[in-house]
Amino acid sequence: MYIYRQVLQSILAGTRCVFPRHISTGVVANMPIKVGDKIPSVDLYENNPGNKLNAAQIFGKGKHVIFAIPGAFTPTCTEKHVPTFVTDISKIKAKKVDSVNCISINDPFVMASFGKHLKADGKVRMLADTCGDFTKAIDMELDLKALLGNTRSKRYAMVVNDGVVTALSVEENPADATCTKSSDILAYL
Template sequence: MQALRQLISRPALRYTQLSHIQRCLQTSSILDMPIKVGDSLPSVELMKGTPNDKVDISKYAGKIVIFGVPGAFTPTCSKDHAPAFVNSVDALKAKGVASVICVSVNDPFVMTAWGENLDKGNKIEFLADTCGDFTKAIGLELDATPLLGNIRCKRFSMVVDDGKVKALSVEPDGTGLTCSRAQDILKMV
């Protein structure tokens, strides 16, 4: 950054040189773009049950549904979002969905307990994104530090087919429940 300031402060700096520098700086933000329809899922290991049981989210074959929540045992996630997906698994499977996966930035023990609490039939996989690596890789971080103590995942749902995103809904505020519900994803499968 200091080298850039020195370069800009030179009196002999030509407009074309400055224009080139600005273009480079402006395009660097593309690296931070959130995942979108047509993108491949990143290869990230998530924990299923215990820290020793890891799954690479990009390796799921066929059509899957992934929904992300800001936190296990939080009110909207526990009362509305996750239960609606549990109740919709059969309808999703009838449309060719092989797996329904819930992802949250929580530890695997919390995710397991939450799954056992909500999903007595083990219809959904509750995966822990313990350090938020998946959440960061798809660009859907939510700064929930004041309420939940750290960076969490925005509320979203997506349809993925053989590793490629086919449909995606991200809540505009990251936490509400207006477009990422099970009923919404059923229309997209």
């Protein structure tokens, strides 16, 4: 009853609740990933739910390009963003990049189909962030529930060297691909 009374009094007074015994009601905010940060140890999926890959392990050694899209088969992703990486794969690989990876909050079957549709097989790895754990861990969530049914990822592109982010670009508008295409990332390599 005491806690209930404290909460009610705080609400009526317009103040923040403070509870005894170190019960915290504060919100711990993630900070968006930035240059110098390590890639989190979170699982991603490739092709099917049985092929689980840990992000910290697969990006822990070597040079990698990671880019994210709000959704497979969406117009900008399908027409203006992912195809740039497929087309420029030889230019990217010439910069001694070990892998190019597309991450989206979709299931692994959708991502595999999306990759086949764009002829990305053997060029761009299509990685599913099925529950958005990777996206949450790097604080790149985007509320697209009204348009796409759930929380999705912001459109971004990054370069990772030995597990550490060395370059990062994030689109302000998820419908745009103005600073996250392959040509933009090539400038960082």
